[in-house]
Amino acid sequence: MxxxxxxxxxxxxxxxxxxxxxxxxxxxxxxxxxxxxxxxxxxxxxxxxxxxxxxxxxxxxxxxxxxxxxxxxxxxxxxxxxxxxxxxxxxxxxxxxxxxxxxxxxxxxxxxxxxxxxxxxxxxxxxxxxxxxxxxxxxxxxxxxxxxxxxxxxxxxxxxxxxxxxxxxxxxxxxxxxxxxxxxxxxxxxxxxxxxxxxxxxxxxxxxxxxxxxxxxxxxxxxxxxxxxxxxxxxxxxxxxxxxxxxxxxxxxxxEGYENIDKRHKEMAEFTREWAYEHFDMFPEEGYMSQTVSTIKNTRGINIAELREKVDEKYNMAFANGYGSKLKEKTFRIGHMGIHDVDSIKELTDAIEDVAGL
Amino acid sequence: MxxxxxxxxxxxxxxxxxxxxxxxxxxxxxxxxxxxxxxxxxxxxxxxxxxxxxxxxxxxxxxxxxxxxxxxxxxxxxxxxxxxxxxxxxxxxxxxxxxxxxxxxxxxxxxxxxxxxxxxxxxxxxxxxxxxxxxxxxxxxxxxxxxxxxxxxxxxxxxxxxxxxxxxxxxxxxxxxxxxxxxxxxxxxxxxxxxxxxxxxxxxxxxxxxxxxxxxxxxxxxxxxxxxxxxxxxxxxxxxxxxxxxxxxxxxxxxEGYENIDKRHKEMAEFTREWAYEHFDMFPEEGYMSQTVSTIKNTRGINIAELREKVDEKYNMAFANGYGSKLKEKTFRIGHMGIHDVDSIKELTDAIEDVAGL
The missing domain is CATH 3.40.640.10 (Type I PLP-dependent aspartate aminotransferase-like (Major domain))
Known part of the structure; x- marks a missing residue:
């Protein structure tokens, strides 16, 4: 594997x-x-x-x-x-x-x-x-x-x-x-x-x-x-x-230090949000958006299960569907935490753009 | 290490x-x-x-x-x-x-x-x-x-x-x-x-x-x-x-199968008990002795902490002292479980014999 x-x-x-x-x-x-x-x-x-x-x-x-x-x-x-x-x-x-x-x-x-x-x-x-x-x-x-x-x-x-x-x-x-x-x-x-x-x-x-x-x-x-x-x-x-x-x-x-790590996460979150606003919309209330996981509103009505499967198949990358029956297909989630940085998050958003034809 | x-x-x-x-x-x-x-x-x-x-x-x-x-x-x-x-x-x-x-x-x-x-x-x-x-x-x-x-x-x-x-x-x-x-x-x-x-x-x-x-x-x-x-x-x-x-x-x-593993553990326990009876005595009640860990009575009044230290230093092997303040120096314990067999248990008992001058 x-x-x-x-x-x-x-x-x-x-x-x-x-x-x-x-x-x-x-x-x-x-x-x-x-x-x-x-x-x-x-x-x-x-x-x-x-x-x-x-x-x-x-x-x-x-x-x-x-x-x-x-x-x-x-x-x-x-x-x-x-x-x-x-x-x-x-x-x-x-x-x-x-x-x-x-x-x-x-x-x-x-x-x-x-x-x-x-x-x-x-x-x-x-x-x-x-x-x-x-x-x-x-x-x-x-x-x-x-x-x-x-x-x-x-x-x-x-x-x-x-x-x-x-x-x-x-x-x-x-x-x-x-x-x-x-x-x-x-x-x-x-x-x-x-x-x-x-x-x-x-x-x-x-x-x-x-x-x-x-x-x-x-x-x-x-x-x-x-x-x-x-x-x-x-x-x-x-x-x-x-x-x-x-x-x-x-x-x-x-x-790396907590301050730098915090900064890196802030950058990843901002990058992901900008990308989401360009192609979709954000789900959470303005002013209270997470720095580690972005929940993106599926405004295009894309089949999220299918999108995840195709990104997995073509790029071997995993992101998350919406959580629970309430949000499963209405949103999808990108985790931008840990050792990732903006460049590695961009690899995923590029992959999603390609597969979804955005 | x-x-x-x-x-x-x-x-x-x-x-x-x-x-x-x-x-x-x-x-x-x-x-x-x-x-x-x-x-x-x-x-x-x-x-x-x-x-x-x-x-x-x-x-x-x-x-x-x-x-x-x-x-x-x-x-x-x-x-x-x-x-x-x-x-x-x-x-x-x-x-x-x-x-x-x-x-x-x-x-x-x-x-x-x-x-x-x-x-x-x-x-x-x-x-x-x-x-x-x-x-x-x-x-x-x-x-x-x-x-x-x-x-x-x-x-x-x-x-x-x-x-x-x-x-x-x-x-x-x-x-x-x-x-x-x-x-x-x-x-x-x-x-x-x-x-x-x-x-x-x-x-x-x-x-x-x-x-x-x-x-x-x-x-x-x-x-x-x-x-x-x-x-x-x-x-x-x-x-x-x-x-x-x-x-x-x-x-x-x-x-290996449960039956064979059980048999191997029984053999290790019997070997350890025989060895204990020869040089010390067993602590637990007759007829109810564990098949996986033997608690041996320190009948020779050996300094167990010192014995463990010396076996560790010379042979790089760890066995256990007695448990808790009640039994710490009055007993010591040999775990004979998992992937050990009689031969590997004998390596330890030989080491103890050597270090304790038995």
């Missing part, structure tokens, strides 16, 4: 030498070699994300942190800001865990508004609010920074952010935005092989979990943080091979 | 070509390539384990299934048979999730007795019982087959088995033993790189979760099983690279 170029919103392209880094024999997860590996990836991640909060790297997809953030921090009630499939998933997870969930609901394609958050938080007491940074289903980037200003006035409510398709490709000041919990999966903007998730946890969230009625063991913040502080290791056997790849790719990320 | 030979109870030795199998570019987790990969590993695992129950391969360590088995199946009360650190962990996880837990407690080194299980289940109503197959901390192999006979009379109580350091290296008739949920981590007897866990779930457990008050999303049985039956894929992005390694190693396992 010839390697397909990935423009889906994860898994995204991974450097060859990062993949090859996994080509090493295993070692004990309680050895010094492990301590060295895990300590390096945790400290490098803190450095890269410019945070002094706790960093956990867990062997799981980011969804595991959607669940454990609820289990660890919500005893009674949670407010879920929903604006698409993944933010809705966070609310569903909380409900299935038996929690009381109030939804602050937005139409798909619209962003969460800080003033609505304020009103909702003033009406009732919540253990936490969940909000997605980048709604992968619609291509919305929520104004976390402004919502964070609101959160300043509600210090007892934990600010939980699902940043799965954004973190690392779209700059966010974590502490400055009063974010208590923010997490991602590494196969998105981190451009690593899937199987690990990263979570940044504030001291307040740690304390809240310690005093909560229940919490997760596997995705527990306290347990992971304590284990790291005591031994520099993970509480359970981690995906060692994936962590080797992580260390290698994080070096590249530190080398 | 020269590759160290691993005789710890996981991660254990992995074939070089299985590791090299990860050296492939990623692909979309909603692609046909993924469906083919995941379907193959699920069906091959069913075939290998000789089960018609549902198989889930999750990107996580087995601990995630310790937690989700409780979240999915226990609304009210669980009976936890405890006989060491890992079975005790299962009880602790349930408590931290806010569940009512009764313990059926055994001294470390003793096995769970079927008649005690019967008495406990007759006294109260339980949603489930948790029992460890192979208590890695003490080297006990619990009599699951006999406990399973007892479970025959309690069809409403789910039989949850943590088989993390045994499954695949010690034959168990899953359906024949009335086991509803049994799981392992792949870095143990499956001899794969860590980061995946395997769970076998009965139809009864599936139904119980559907009707339960709460359940896990990430480790939910229903969600994984439904997604597999509908699409042949996983509900979240899986650790694709690790699944490539899984497919390769499972082929080897099918080639």
């Amino acid at each position: 010839k390697d397909k170029k990935l423009y889906i919103p994860g898994p995204t392209e991974v450097r060859k030498d990062v993949i090859e880094e996994m080509n090493q024999c295993l070692f004990g997860h309680r050895s010094d070699t492990m301590t060295d590996l895990y300590t390096t990836i945790v400290e490098d991640t803190k450095k890269f994300l410019e945070t002094d909060n706790n960093v956990i790297v867990l062997s799981a997809s980011g969804t595991a942190f959607m669940e454990s953030s609820i289990l660890n921090l919500v005893d009674n009630k949670v407010l879920s800001a929903t604006c698409g499939s993944f933010s809705e998933r966070h609310a569903n997870i909380a409900e299935r865990l038996g929690k009381n969930v109030d939804r602050l609901e937005y139409e798909w394609g619209k962003a969460v508004k800080p003033e609505d958050v304020r009103k909702a938080l003033e009406k009732d007491d919540y253990d936490a609010i969940t909000c997605v940074m980048n709604e992968t289903s619609t291509g919305i980037r929520n104004p976390l920074e402004e919502i964070g200003e609101v959160m300043e006035d509600f210090p007892d409510t934990m600010f939980i952010v699902d940043a799965i398709s954004a973190l690392g490709g779209d700059y966010i000041d974590i502490e400055g935005s009063n974010i208590d919990v923010i997490f991602t999966s590494v196969q998105k903007a981190f451009a690593m092989p899937p199987g690990l998730a990263v979570c940044v946890v504030s001291g307040d969230a740690y304390d809240k979990e310690v005093n909560s009625d229940s919490s997760s063991w596997y995705g527990g913040f306290q347990r992971s943080i304590d284990y790291y502080n005591r031994k520099g290791q993970t509480h359970s056997t981690p995906a060692i091979s994936l962590m080797l790849a992580y260390r290698k790719q994080m070096k590249y990320m530190l080398e | 020269k590759d160290k030979k691993l005789y710890i109870p996981g991660p254990t030795e992995v074939r070089k070509d299985v590791i090299e199998e990860m050296n492939q570019c990623l692909f979309g987790h909603r692609s046909d390539t993924m469906t083919d990969l995941y379907t193959t590993i699920v069906e091959d695992t069913k075939k290998f384990l000789e089960t018609d129950n549902n198989v889930i391969v999750l990107s996580a360590s087995g601990t995630a299934f310790m937690e989700s088995s409780i979240l999915n199946l226990v609304d009210n009360k669980v009976l936890s048979a405890t006989c060491g650190s890992f079975s005790e962990r299962h009880a602790n996880i349930a408590e931290r999730l806010g569940k009512n837990v009764d313990r059926l407690e055994y001294e470390w080194g003793k096995a769970v007795k079927p008649e005690d299980v019967r008495k406990a289940l007759e006294k109260d109503d339980y949603d489930a019982i948790t029992c460890v197959m192979n208590e890695t901390s003490t080297g006990i192999r619990n009599p699951l087959e006999e406990i399973g006979e007892v479970m025959e009379d309690f069809p409403d109580t789910m039989f949850i088995v943590d088989a993390i350091s045994a499954l695949g290296g010690d034959y168990i008739d899953i359906e024949g033993s009335n086991i509803d949920v049994i799981f392992t981590s792949v870095q143990k007897a499956f001899a794969m790189p860590p980061g995946l866990a395997v769970c076998v779930v009965s139809g009864d457990a599936y139904d119980k979760e559907v009707n339960s008050d709460s359940s896990s999303w990430y480790g939910g049985f229903q969600r994984s099983i439904d997604y597999y039956n509908r699409k042949g894929q996983t509900h979240s992005t899986p650790a694709i690279s690790l699944m490539l390694a899984y497919r390769k190693q499972m082929k080897y396992m099918l080639e």
Whole structure:
């Protein structure tokens, strides 16, 4: 199988030498070699994300942190800001865990508004609010920074952010935005092989979990943080091979720097949007468009399934259809994150132009 | 770093070509390539384990299934048979999730007795019982087959088995033993790189979760099983690279066959025990000794930390100290699982003899 170029919103392209880094024999997860590996990836991640909060790297997809953030921090009630499939998933997870969930609901394609958050938080007491940074289903980037200003006035409510398709490709000041919990999966903007998730946890969230009625063991913040502080290791056997790849790719990320990476992603997003406006239209609300995934309105009524198939056949490239039954044929999505740049995104848009005869 | 030979109870030795199998570019987790990969590993695992129950391969360590088995199946009360650190962990996880837990407690080194299980289940109503197959901390192999006979009379109580350091290296008739949920981590007897866990779930457990008050999303049985039956894929992005390694190693396992693998493990266990009786003594209760990890009593009062260090330095081999503060220096442990055989175990025992001057 010839390697397909990935423009889906994860898994995204991974450097060859990062993949090859996994080509090493295993070692004990309680050895010094492990301590060295895990300590390096945790400290490098803190450095890269410019945070002094706790960093956990867990062997799981980011969804595991959607669940454990609820289990660890919500005893009674949670407010879920929903604006698409993944933010809705966070609310569903909380409900299935038996929690009381109030939804602050937005139409798909619209962003969460800080003033609505304020009103909702003033009406009732919540253990936490969940909000997605980048709604992968619609291509919305929520104004976390402004919502964070609101959160300043509600210090007892934990600010939980699902940043799965954004973190690392779209700059966010974590502490400055009063974010208590923010997490991602590494196969998105981190451009690593899937199987690990990263979570940044504030001291307040740690304390809240310690005093909560229940919490997760596997995705527990306290347990992971304590284990790291005591031994520099993970509480359970981690995906060692994936962590080797992580260390290698994080070096590249530190080398390039968050500011430059953010700039590169901004350029890719702008390029993609300009292209979309020329040939189609953009789906998300103006002013809130994602920096890592563009959801493009299928204004030409093209058969998206067929377009994807033909681009795949002729150019060996994969981009994504619209998400879920609501948007599947009405939109299509281009992931511009990780190690891509404007030139590599242009390879895809050229291919789409050719195949669709634009 | 020269590759160290691993005789710890996981991660254990992995074939070089299985590791090299990860050296492939990623692909979309909603692609046909993924469906083919995941379907193959699920069906091959069913075939290998000789089960018609549902198989889930999750990107996580087995601990995630310790937690989700409780979240999915226990609304009210669980009976936890405890006989060491890992079975005790299962009880602790349930408590931290806010569940009512009764313990059926055994001294470390003793096995769970079927008649005690019967008495406990007759006294109260339980949603489930948790029992460890192979208590890695003490080297006990619990009599699951006999406990399973007892479970025959309690069809409403789910039989949850943590088989993390045994499954695949010690034959168990899953359906024949009335086991509803049994799981392992792949870095143990499956001899794969860590980061995946395997769970076998009965139809009864599936139904119980559907009707339960709460359940896990990430480790939910229903969600994984439904997604597999509908699409042949996983509900979240899986650790694709690790699944490539899984497919390769499972082929080897099918080639050798469960019966032969079981026989090879029995031989390794018998060899290790004979060696232990000659130079030391065995720690676990007679008649209940593990087929995958031997816990040896340090009758000579050797400094185990020093012994491990010297064997490491001179022979580049790792075995394990006793587990936890209770047993750290009083015992040591040899993992004889995965791709090892009597000859490779003898390399370690020879090394220990040499270094300890036995």
